[in-house]
Amino acid sequence: AGGAAAADKSGVTPVPRSWSRNAYRDVEIAMGAGSDSLTSLSWSPVSNHIVLGSWDQTVRAFEVGPGPRGGPTANPVVNTSLGGAVLDVEFNDDGTTVFAAVADKTVQMWNVQTGAVQQVGAHETAVRSAKWLSGHNLLATAGWDCMVHYWDTRASAPAASVAMPERIYSMSVSKVADFPL
Known part of the structure; x- marks a missing residue:
């Protein structure tokens, strides 16, 4: 249990299945000086x-x-610093790409391989959640401005927006449903 696994064709070594089933063998991550919660x-x-x-x-x-x-x-x-x-x-x-919901009201797209960071969206207040909708090639973001925006990351304006009755603190998407949110 917990031994090293062989790399697959892509050269990536999978995490042994036994690790994911052992709740008491958590991964410890040293964040370094100056890091916050x-x-x-x-x-x-x-x-x-x-x-x-x-x-x-x-x-x-x-x-x-x-x-x-x-x-x-x-x-x-690798790491990158954002504006909030x-x-x-x-x-x-x-x-290859990570999306970030940022308290400075922006939605950032970070190419982990090249290090390039690009703003791909914005809200009127802090952006609380960002979820990738794989079957739709859209990014859904939710903010404390009571809005859910759907972004085609190649465009500067949201593809669609939905007003909510209250601030959004959390969002989840389904990877298998026809209507993911």
């Missing part, structure tokens, strides 16, 4: 990478693999 976490859909959003305006990517004592460990890969507290993070389908 974590706000969100997203697993890559295609590799052993996680990204973490934080109050210190940073998105950090880690690779999870076998540790020295047989349990999982997370090694830092990062309230939510979400990978796209191929694991």
